[in-house]
Amino acid sequence: MTTDSAPVSNFLRTIIDNDLKSGRYQGRQWAPPPSPAAVRRAGAIDPARIRTRFPPEPNGYLHIGHAKSICLNFGLARDYQGICHLRFDDTNPEKEEDEYVHAIIDMVHWLGFDWVQDGTEHCYFASDYFDTLYQFAEALVQAGHAYVDEQSADEMRATRGTLTEAGTNSPWRDRPATESLTLLREMRAGKHPDGSMALRARIDMASPNINLRDPVLYRIRHASHHRTGNDWCIYPMYAWAHPVEDALEGITHSICTLEFEDQRPFYDWILEHLAELDQLAAPLPRQYEFARLNLSYVVTSKRKLRQLVTEGHVNGWDDPRLPTLAGLRRRGYTPGAIRLFCERLGVSKADSRIDYSVLEQALRDDLDPVAARTVAVLDPVKLVLTNFPADHAEPCSAPLNPHDPDGARRKFPLTRELWIERDDFREEPPKKYFRLFPGNLVRLKYGYVVRCTGCVKNDQGEVTEVHAEYLPDTRSGTPGADAIKVKGAITWVSAAHAIAAEVRLYDRLFRDAHPDRGDQDFLQAINPDSCHVTQAWLEPGTQAEPGTTWQFERLGYFVADREESTTSHPVINRAVTLRDTWA
Known part of the structure; x- marks a missing residue:
């Protein structure tokens, strides 16, 4: 796809320009993901100057807000001779479905983007990295950077603290690494029920950033995954998986919306500690945040969109009233x-x-520059040209698009009986009403000037027919077209030839x-x-x-x-x- 216009500078482009100028990512290696340190160092020099990614969770249909991220990430990769990955962050088995995967692929393609470079398809899934993520988790436990906590979710929430009060250490925080490793392996083997244990990072329960107060890395979920089935019963939290996925794919610029800004210190903590443990190779990805799209008169929460669909307020995810890309299309x-x-x-x-x-x-x-023109009558009332021959069809034509007046033309007949918009007739017109009313002259667009002579009503007083007489020498495109000046023109279709x-x-x-x-x-x-x-x-x-x-x-x-x-x-x-x- 080619760009629609010249790129406009913004703070992200400035960051990328500076990174390329400084050589931050020059000479880095690339290998097909997942690529931990040893694999990456054995790879060839990355042919992409930068790598970005669009990482939707397959738990719903894409909406207009996602379009901004798609255009940004794929657009930056295109403009800087880089590659943008499509990555499905499928770490929540209870909400994700293959239907959403296919719908997301369809919409990104529809917007004009793809993820194929030199014959290689850069479409990935977080579930492709489950084994690697788990190995990294064990490495963090062995190094003393993570521990298995047996507090319930409610107890963790209660001891987390507030924005003004520090959190409280878990009673399991100082358990030996060997004990945590044993329990983690038992969690992996399915020996413990949902919610009984969780793996947490050991950072700082007094940190002013709540996201650094020993965040959860893994939780137990005995649920079937849309791709891995029942192979796993522990699943990584998004905040843990996301930076690791970026690193395993060799992403250079991880571009997120502003709600992830507070997560950036944890993003960096994970990558830096895994690099220290020689699990990841430098250079590491960096996260940058931009303002998300907030559009008036819509909701973009997937939960609320799903509610609109499941409760029947709309007719499916592609209902034309929804802000989903399928609905907009x-x-x-x-x-x-x-x-x-x-x-x-x-x-x-x-x-x-x-x-x-x-x-x-x-x-x-x-x-406007490309759409073909045609006429439709949405609220029809019949116009009868009382002096027009009943068996005659006058050929008329108009440009298919007025921006190309010498191009293709569409052809249609003018007959005695026509359909016009009901709003184009008033028996008693308001001021500055220039369409049909008794005695007034109006042009039938692409046809003749007509003089309104009256109307016919039914028993309820509703207008069922408008009557008029056409002026024979006033047809559009003829010398007499300008002989009579009129202030109004209306559209019409032949009643005998119109398409319902x-x-x-x-x-x-x-x-x-x-x-x-x-x-x-x-x-x-x-x-x-x-x-x-x-x-x-x-x-x-x-x-x-x-x-x-x-x-x-x-x-x-x-x-x-x-x-x-x-x-x-x-x-x-x-x-x-x-x-x-x-x-």
Whole structure:
């Protein structure tokens, strides 16, 4: 994939520039992971100038927040002639599934990135390193840097201390290394029940950083893993596994979001102690943090997204109202729009909240130059041209895209009976209303000027037909087109030739800009009007192949639903309106 535009400098690029200038990573060796010290030192010189990684946990579908990390990590590797690894941090067997692995791979590819370099596929799993992680844990125990604690989780929590009070040493903290090693091996062999023991790092229970108060490295979980099955009954904690995984893969720049900033001292402690024990080879990875994406009118917590799905508030992980990448794709968002959005956000250390309209504008800007135009009538009422021949079909045409006026054209007929938007007629118009009302002149776009003569209503007083007369010498593109000046133009489709379609008008899922702030119930902020389904009419010739995107003139950008649209039954999703109408 090529970059969308010239890279914009940020603090991470400055760090990488300085590292490359100083030669920090020059001459380092590379070997396929897992690569502890002996393996790494026997490897060839790393062909990648830098190595980054995107490390999702396969416990849900990727969302728009992940897109920022994907674009950043893969983008930096691309721009610096490096390699970005896709790594699945699958250390929690109770929440992870192969379904999520495949969905994540699909979305990263869809965004335009891959992890293949010179024929080598750099896709890895934390579970690939379980044996190595365990060997490193034994090395820490033997060196006196870790111990087996028999306190319960509640007891550990109670003795951990607070932000202002130091923690209290575990009664098992000073047990001999040989005893801890025996117990660790018993844990590994499945001889102890869940929660009865844990392996902890021996650091400093009085540290002002709570993350250094003897954090847990391993916990007992008799649970089947989606890749290793029942081979293991102890699983590494993320904070322990993450830095080791980075080192085993030869990552140079480990880029995380700001919530991991307080974990960085523990990240460094692990790597430095394993290097001292000759388990890891220098140079060691370094962690850097950037502000995560906080987007208004959405929730990105996987737990809350899962709740929306499992409780039926939405129709699956790819529901077009969700901020999941699968949902955004089905909604009609393009990879280019999401990359443009992430590029416009930039990279900083300061947390901020981005309004949803910024994402919507990125989609408009990406689609406008390329999207084919067509006409759709979403709320139809019939317009009858009373003086137009009943058996005549006047051929009309328009550019497929106005940015290429000399390019392909679409063709459609004008007939006596047309469908127009109900909102394009008012029997008693408000001020500055320039569309159809009795006596007013309006242009049928790409067709003739017409004069409204009245309407027909049913017994309930609803307008069922609008009547007008066309002016024969005013057809668009002819010398008489400018003879009569009109202030309004409306879109239309021939009633005899139009294609019936189901159109889903999606809007934001939440009414509140911050639906999950504080202790409020985010479900109470759900927008009851987030999806309105209408039976619409499309311009003849519109091919609703799944995934096809158009601009419906005057209405917005729409896409044929990837899952449900067929030629015989088009199902169309609104991606975004032509302008921001939420306010």
